[in-house]
Amino acid sequence: MSLISPWRADFPGILALEAEGQTYLDSAATAQKPQAVLDALLGYYAGGAANVHRAQHLPGERATRAFEGARSHIAHWLNAADLTQIVLTRGATEAFNLLAYGLEAEFQPGDEIVISALEHHANLLPWQQLALRRQLKLIVLPLDRSGLIDLEQAARLIGPRTRLLAVSQLSNVLGCWQPLRELIQLAQAQGALCVVDGAQGVVHGRHDMQALGCDFYVFSSHKLYGPDGVGVLYGRPDALQRLQHWQFGGEMVRVADYQAAEFHSAPLGFEAGTPPIAGVIALGASLDYLAGLDAAAVSGHEAALHAKLLAGLAVREGIRLLGAPQVALASFVVDGVHNADLAHLLTEQGIAVRAGHHCAMPLLKSLGLAGAIRVSLGLYNDGEDLQRFFAALDQALELLR
Amino acid sequence: MSLPSAAQEALAAFQQAGSWEQRARLLMQWGERLAPLLDAERSESQRVHGCESQVWLVAEVQDDHWQFRATSDARLIRGLLAVLLTRVNGLNSSELQTVDLADWFAQLGLARQLSPSRSNGLSAVLQRMRELALSRSG
Numbered sequence: 078m079s080l081i082s083p084w085r086a087d088f089p090g091i092l093a094l095e096a097e098g099q100t101y102l103d104s105a106a107t108a109q110k111p112q113a114v115l116d117a118l119l120g121y122y123a124g125g126a127a128n129v130h131r132a133q134h135l136p137g138e139r140a141t142r143a144f145e146g147a148r149s150h151i152a153h154w155l156n157a158a159d160l161t162q163i164v165l166t167r168g169a170t171e172a173f174n175l176l177a178y179g180l181e182a183e184f185q186p187g188d189e190i191v192i193s194a195l196e197h198h199a200n201l202l203p204w205q206q207l208a209l210r211r212q213l214k215l216i217v218l219p220l221d222r223s224g225l226i227d228l229e230q231a232a233r234l235i236g237p238r239t240r241l242l243a244v245s246q247l248s249n250v251l252g253c254w255q256p257l258r259e260l261i262q263l264a265q266a267q268g269a270l271c272v273v274d275g276a277q278g279v280v281h282g283r284h285d286m287q288a289l290g291c292d293f294y295v296f297s298s299h300k301l302y303g304p305d306g307v308g309v310l311y312g313r314p315d316a317l318q319r320l321q322h323w324q325f326g327g328e329m330v331r332v333a334d335y336q337a338a339e340f341h342s343a344p345l346g347f348e349a350g351t352p353p354i355a356g357v358i359a360l361g362a363s364l365d366y367l368a369g370l371d372a373a374a375v376s377g378h379e380a381a382l383h384a385k386l387l388a389g390l391a392v393r394e395g396i397r398l399l400g401a402p403q404v405a406l407a408s409f410v411v412d413g414v415h416n417a418d419l420a421h422l423l424t425e426q427g428i429a430v431r432a433g434h435h436c437a438m439p440l441l442k443s444l445g446l447a448g449a450i451r452v453s454l455g456l457y458n459d460g461e462d463l464q465r466f467f468a469a470l471d472q473a474l475e476l477l478r
Numbered sequence: 479m480s481l482p483s484a485a486q487e488a489l490a491a492f493q494q495a496g497s498w499e500q501r502a503r504l505l506m507q508w509g510e511r512l513a514p515l516l517d518a519e520r521s522e523s524q525r526v527h528g529c530e531s532q533v534w535l536v537a538e539v540q541d542d543h544w545q546f547r548a549t550s551d552a553r554l555i556r557g558l559l560a561v562l563l564t565r566v567n568g569l570n571s572s573e574l575q576t577v578d579l580a581d582w583f584a585q586l587g588l589a590r591q592l593s594p595s596r597s598n599g600l601s602a603v604l605q606r607m608r609e610l611a612l613s614r615s616g
Contacts, residue, residue: 417531417552425498433530448530476502477553 147361224400505557
């Protein structure tokens with residue numbers, strides 16, 4: 078069966094790379110953008126840029142309306158009850174740092190923060206550093222054999238001292254959906270705040286925040302076919318109230334004097350300085366574009382591609398998958414072959430996959446690996462991309478073995 | 479200054495390679511020629527960081543002429559190290575600061591291996607060589 082993506086032609090970047098002989102299979106790192114996003118970026122700048130939330134003039138009003146329109150799109154995409162629950166940051170990493178600084182006053186020495194063994198550095202290092210600043214204990218939930226957070230152990234490790242749980246929805250290395258609902262229940266039973274890293278999960282399926290019930294949800298625009306430089310922090314109203322301000326300046330202030338100031342509440346109070354206006358507007362355009370697609374067709378296509386990827390890896394000798402990926406990506410190593418060598422030869426053949434530790438060094442270490450190759454898929458990939466990848470993989474392995 | 483004979487040999491071999499497969503085979507062959515490092519030399523202090531693979535670099539200097547030995551756990555990196563060493567071994571400290579390795583790799587048809595986004599660590603190896611040479615001469 079040939080696997081054709083009906084959406085491929087909407088993405089100039091994937092077509093340009095193909096024309097250059099490059100097969101792009103690294104969408105978990107960053108995704109190509111649809112024409113609608115490029116149009117929105119150009120439209121904003123070419124139509125007359127202006128700052129938001131400041132000026133009374135027409136360009137300022139237009140920019141503010143477009144910017145707030147995008148916020149409302151994002152709220153709708155996540156089924157947030159209100160658009161004030163959407164804080165716009167300069168990236169997912171910044172959103173995690175916002176949380177780790179903004180919630181610092183919630184913690185007393187000896188309190189516990191619980192993360193999992195598979196966290197991306199962005200959802201590990203801010204908590205690790207907070208723990209060091211405040212003499213907290215950082216508890217790491219172990220994984221089971223298939224790469225899922227082990228719920229039995231989690232039930233033991235999430236306890237009365239747990240003040241916060243921060244876990245990924247979908248691992249960027251293992252590609253499996255984590256048992257979020259159960260974990261959130263365990264944490265909430267202890268009165269702990271729940272932070273979900275949705276950077277990968279948000280790309281594969283719509284997620285209803287009110288149903289999920291977490292306190293905070295973080296994702297980045299650039300993986301969701303939007304521009305880079307924009308992150309999204311969703312928060313429950315009561316959870317947002319607990320955040321202390323952390324970056325100061327710009328329109329986050331309500332009243333300023335030389336010696337003291339008062340600040341806005343969320344979202345504006347957490348958007349210091351000029352925000353990434355064009356990027357936010359273009360993220361709105363990306364969501365618009367995605368909302369116009371047949372969601373079942375997209376997930377069907379992604380599932381078929383993923384199945385083909387796994388099947389192709391399974392029939393080749395000596396390939397070891399990391400975990401049991403369910404969607405979007407597969408990470409693997411090859412017995413007796415250094416992943417740097419394999420990456421080198423795939424690159425030579427125009428295959429753009431990721432090699433290395435995937436910003437999850439402790440996870441790779443715990444698997445006893447220095448690195449792995451990761452193939453990740455976007456909705457624009459097709460069966461031919463995978464054929465080219467497998468042909469290149471076979472060539473590379475033949476040379477190396 | 480004329481190239482050392484090993485460098486001339488590398489140049490002749492790589493300039494004849496017409497395809498990526500031939501270059502890859504050559505790199506693996508050249509990698510086999512690296513003088514081995516003792517276990518003790520593959521220590522943390524000799525490790526060059528900034529590489530996806532592990533790379534170790536050992537330097538010796540006599541009468542201001544540098545001799546490097548290096549190895550890696552990845553085969554193609556060993557090859558890249560081998561052709562790098564052919565160009566730098568025997569240079570003095572000031573020559574080591576100025577040698578144009580981008581040009582050297584370009585002549586070998588391996589220009590992209592030195593680009594900053596590559597995590598193969600060749601740039602880090604070169605950086606370490608220059609730091610060593612600077613610290614001796616200073």
